Structures are given as structure tokens and as C-alpha cells.
Amino acid sequence: MTRLAARLGLVLPLLQAGMGAVAGPELCASVSRAGAGGTLALYKEPPARAARLVREVAAATGRPFGVNVVPEVTGPAGCLDQLRTVLPELPRGAFVTSFGLPDADTAGAVRAAGHPLVVQVGTLVDAGTALGQGADVLVLQGTEAGGHLLGRLPADLLLAAVRARYPDAVLAVAGGIATGQDLADAVARGADGAMAGTLFVPAAESTAHPEFKRRVIDAVADDTLITSLFDIGWPRRPHRVLRNPLTATTGRAPATFIATTRVDGRAYPVPRYSAAAPGDGTTGRVEEMAMYCGRSCTRVTARHPAAVTVARLSREYERARRSRAASPGPENATSARTSGSHKPDRTQERQPWTT
Ligand SMILES: Cc1cc2nc3c(=O)[nH]c(=O)nc-3n(C[C@H](O)[C@H](O)[C@H](O)COP(=O)(O)O)c2cc1C
Structure with missing residues (x-):
């Protein structure tokens, strides 16, 4: 333990x-x-x-x-x-x-x-x-x-x-x-x-929005990037998100409302560039919202x-610990991250905004 x-x-x-x-x-x-x-x-x-x-x-x-x-x-x-x-x-x-x-x-x-x-x-x-x-x-x-x-x-x-x-x-x-x-x-x-x-x-x-779940499952590490774009409600803190149409655009569009999130029956409008992630109570242009995602998404x-x-x-x-214990040595001190399920490199297949 x-x-x-x-x-x-x-x-x-x-x-x-x-x-x-x-x-x-x-x-x-x-x-x-x-x-x-x-x-x-x-x-x-x-x-x-x-x-x-x-x-x-x-x-x-x-x-x-x-x-x-x-x-x-x-x-x-x-x-x-x-x-x-x-x-x-x-x-x-x-x-x-x-x-x-x-x-x-x-x-x-x-x-x-x-x-x-x-x-x-x-x-x-x-x-x-x-x-x-x-x-x-x-x-x-x-x-x-x-x-x-x-x-x-x-x-x-x-x-x-x-x-x-x-x-x-x-x-x-x-x-x-x-x-x-x-x-x-x-x-x-x-x-x-x-x-x-x-x-x-x-x-x-x-409670993530179904589209957010789907994009995380489909994503590989390079589909994420660090940006400071989604700063409404949480300014001055860079964040790693999935690439989307907004992260691919230079310049800033107006921060008009693009979605609505319902919590306990109340509707909260979501402006473009909001720090809020899309949840299962969100409707609207969720594809433009901040979908926070780490490089681990590949696995x-x-x-x-x-x-x-x-x-x-x-x-x-437990399996990794047993195999490490069975063959201790410098070459086994940290293994390459090749285990677990990996996704194919889809670099060539990405949507236009992910390039
Ligand atoms: C969708 C999403 C939302 C997050 N929201 C919070 C949060 O509300 N509070 C917090 O302490 N960390 C939050 N984090 C950051 C995590 O604490 C943590 O640093 C991160 O998930 C670790 O990297 P990983 O996502 O690659 O596992 C969030 C991360 C993600 C992916």
C-alpha cells in the first residue's frame, strides 16, 4: 500500500x-x-x-x-x-x-x-x-x-x-x-x-455532454493544445483543451451567447469564450465550448x-508492479508508455480546425 x-x-x-x-x-x-x-x-x-x-x-x-x-x-x-x-x-x-x-x-x-x-x-x-x-x-x-x-x-x-x-x-x-x-x-x-x-x-x-465524451474518446494527444482563450469566468490561467473552431481562429469573435446550461431547472446562458465546460444540461453550440482534455486522451x-x-x-x-519486482533494474525503472490501449495516429484524418 x-x-x-x-x-x-x-x-x-x-x-x-x-x-x-x-x-x-x-x-x-x-x-x-x-x-x-x-x-x-x-x-x-x-x-x-x-x-x-x-x-x-x-x-x-x-x-x-x-x-x-x-x-x-x-x-x-x-x-x-x-x-x-x-x-x-x-x-x-x-x-x-x-x-x-x-x-x-x-x-x-x-x-x-x-x-x-x-x-x-x-x-x-x-x-x-x-x-x-x-x-x-x-x-x-x-x-x-x-x-x-x-x-x-x-x-x-x-x-x-x-x-x-x-x-x-x-x-x-x-x-x-x-x-x-x-x-x-x-x-x-x-x-x-x-x-x-x-x-x-x-x-x-x-455528467459531461455526450459530444464532449465522444471527442475525448476519439482524441489523440495532439488534438489538445494549451490556450488562454476560454477566460470568461476564470481569467489569467492557461488551460489545455481539445482543439475546436475557436482555437483555430486568429482574432476574437464577439462574446455573444452560444449555449445554455440548465441546472435545477434554471437556465444559464453561456457566452463564447466561457470557461464553463459543456455538461449534460447544455444545449447549443457545444462544439465551440471549452472541452478540457489532457494528453492522456490517447489512452x-x-x-x-x-x-x-x-x-x-x-x-x-498490480501486473506492472509484479513485473517490475520480478525484473528490477535500471532498464525497468520507468517503462515506455506503450501499455494500455492506444489509438492510431489520425493526423492525416483530422478535421480542418485540428491541423
Ligand atoms: C474536464 C476537466 C475539468 C477539470 N476541472 C477541474 C476542477 O473543477 N477542479 C480541479 O481541481 N481540477 C480540475 N481539472 C484538472 C484536474 O484537477 C487535473 O489536473 C487533470 O485532470 C489531470 O490531468 P488529466 O486530465 O490528463 O488526467 C479539470 C480537468 C479536466 C480534464
Whole structure:
């Protein structure tokens, strides 16, 4: 058992990323029941609805799960408002994940409530700050990751730098994880586990829009790019998305409404360049919306129930660890990422806007 699994009470040392518009109660509870770290995205959820979603998860799993906050988007006060209603609903053993550094009050509130604090960072400096705030687990995000990016280093290099400086820290990597072999490779390089987001976007229980799921399943790594285009609602933070008609255009079209997302019967208009991803309640020109996706999409091939995906990763992880133990040696220290299902290189077949 790795230190990540031990610290958070997981069977498999894998966290499912909290993902706005994607990771609702059903996905979180399914991943949790399967023995990995299911996580509920709170993103911009109003506190009362956030508390209701947490109750739904708690009723659906007896295993540990997490809730994810994004202080950079809600602001420190908004984040504390969410936590004030959510923390009392969390069962013992539930954990809180923060995208980026939380402020001192937020970190303090989580610690005071007795829940493990998991902080995702993208730099060595932020890793030190998060540990100083009392983070129990650091998630080290590499630039391969889907979604908003916290640093400029690939996961391997960030892990090497943080592990060298903080040998005793509990570290998970984020970015590039879609198979049990990927997870075993990360552990062999000094991680205690990993976080995966893109892997779970097409899951049966994910609330991503069906077109978003289809595009992730079809995509290879080079169908993604880093941009700062989708900045309405979350400015000043580059993000990795699937290429689409907007990313192929130079110049900026007017930010008129292109879609509508319905939540609890209320309709929210979505402007062009919104940071919102298309969910199952979105209608309109979803193909122009931000579909966050990591380079690991090359190895994401199916729309399975999350339990099937977690069981597959568990088998692959154990197999990779056994084969590493059977033939230790420098040549086996990190294996090439050739395992798992890969998609053919479709460079020649892409749509015009993906070139
Ligand atoms: C569709 C999508 C939405 C995301 N939304 C969030 C979010 O709301 N909160 C968060 O902490 N991270 C979010 N992330 C980033 C993840 O925490 C993580 O860094 C990333 O998923 C890891 O890379 P991978 O997607 O290649 O596995 C999102 C990622 C994706 C793909």
C-alpha cells in the first residue's frame, strides 16, 4: 500500500479529479465505491446545492471520497462559504482537494474539521507553501494535464524536484495518467499515487455532454493544445483543451451567447469564450465550448462505468508492479508508455480546425 492510499483510506492510490460540469455525485460515489478517490466538484456550486450534492454522495458510498474547491474562481470568501455548509455534511475520512493554494482560513477550516487536505500545485515553490499550510497530500500537476494549468513543468520533472526537496511528503502526480502502467510508472519515479481527470470524462456516470465524451474518446494527444482563450469566468490561467473552431481562429469573435446550461431547472446562458465546460444540461453550440482534455486522451478509449475503469487500472497496476519486482533494474525503472490501449495516429484524418 502506498502512503497516499494509507493516508486517504484508498484501495488503489488513484484520485479522480474534481471536474466542473463532469464530476457530480454519481461519478464521485462510483469511483469511491470502487476503491479509488472519488471526488465531487464544487467549482461554482452555491453553498446550499453543494451541501445537497455532498449528502447524495455520502448516502451512496461507505468509502472515503473528496470534495474539490477552486479558491482562485470562488475567491477566498466564496470558498469559505462553500466549506461552511459542506464540512458539517462530510463523513469521517472524507477529504478536501483544492485546485491551487487555498488561503490560510480555508486551509485552517479544513484542518479544524479534521479532514485531510489535498492541494494541487504546479511549482516547487507552491509545493513548499502548501506543506507549510498543513497539506496532507500534494498533487503535482504537469503540463500534460487537462484543464487549467498551475505550472510550466511536465509531471516527471516537477515530481523529481519536489521529491528531492521534500522526501517525506505524500505526493500524487496529475497529468498523463490513463492506465495502471502509467500509475505504476509514476510510483516507480517516486510518487505515492496519481490523480486522473480526462480518464473519467467519458465514464457512464460523468455528467459531461455526450459530444464532449465522444471527442475525448476519439482524441489523440495532439488534438489538445494549451490556450488562454476560454477566460470568461476564470481569467489569467492557461488551460489545455481539445482543439475546436475557436482555437483555430486568429482574432476574437464577439462574446455573444452560444449555449445554455440548465441546472435545477434554471437556465444559464453561456457566452463564447466561457470557461464553463459543456455538461449534460447544455444545449447549443457545444462544439465551440471549452472541452478540457489532457494528453492522456490517447489512452482513453471507452465509455465504461467508472467501476470498470478503476478495476482495469487496479489489474494493470498490480501486473506492472509484479513485473517490475520480478525484473528490477535500471532498464525497468520507468517503462515506455506503450501499455494500455492506444489509438492510431489520425493526423492525416483530422478535421480542418485540428491541423
Ligand atoms: C474536464 C476537466 C475539468 C477539470 N476541472 C477541474 C476542477 O473543477 N477542479 C480541479 O481541481 N481540477 C480540475 N481539472 C484538472 C484536474 O484537477 C487535473 O489536473 C487533470 O485532470 C489531470 O490531468 P488529466 O486530465 O490528463 O488526467 C479539470 C480537468 C479536466 C480534464
